[in-house]
Amino acid sequence: THTAGGGGLYGADPGLGDLHPDVGHDACGSGSLTVSQQSEADVQILGVFRFGLSISLVLLLVWGLASQYQRQRYQAQMTSMRALAALFAERAALVHGLWLSQNRPGVIHEVGRAFQLPSATPSKTAVNARYVMSANGWPQGTMHHQEPDTACRQLWLHLLSTPLVLDGEPVAVSPLITSPGCEFRIGEAGFSYRFADGSVTTRGG
Numbered sequence: 001t002h003t004a005g006g007g008g009l010y011g012a013d014p015g016l017g018d019l020h021p022d023v024g025h026d027a028c029g030s031g032s033l034t035v036s037q038q039s040e041a042d043v044q045i046l047g048v049f050r051f052g053l054s055i056s057l058v059l060l061l062v063w064g065l066a067s068q069y070q071r072q073r074y075q076a077q078m079t080s081m082r083a084l085a086a087l088f089a090e091r092a093a094l095v096h097g098l099w100l101s102q103n104r105p106g107v108i109h110e111v112g113r114a115f116q117l118p119s120a121t122p123s124k125t126a127v128n129a130r131y132v133m134s135a136n137g138w139p140q141g142t143m144h145h146q147e148p149d150t151a152c153r154q155l156w157l158h159l160l161s162t163p164l165v166l167d168g169e170p171v172a173v174s175p176l177i178t179s180p181g182c183e184f185r186i187g188e189a190g191f192s193y194r195f196a197d198g199s200v201t202t203r204g205g
Contacts, residue, residue: 108139142155
């Protein structure tokens, strides 16, 4: 019913009063996260981060232990190779002395001499060896016309009386490149021997 003065509406349905838009009901719709969902996502990210950090720490620890083991193994190999180099030089010098005392023959036969091996269990090894001598009187093999690598292997076996193995690892043997001689090595540790003057030079460390 309209008033005579054209004022407001009277008698309207109270349930159809002032209408307001429905605002905010979809503010947390499919494109947004609730507080609980955000917290759960944060926990998952933190868990992944902690797991990655734990793996990194374990790998770092393993790497550190492996590096320490390699350093200790290398030092042990260096010590052993230096001891063998000293013994090799001593044994070569003894053969050189026999060469001088026997009027400088082309071949030296060494029988019966005993020497001490550098090992954890002290022992003496009797020598029964044959050496082909260089022009300057240093052993350069055990047979005439040997291949260089074979001659070097035989020199190691005869002068040291020990297998070509150190700490469970094979000793690499090769002829010297710069001059006639031999090189014995395990990794970076080793020594070289020259036929010309009998010099023994350690390498590594």
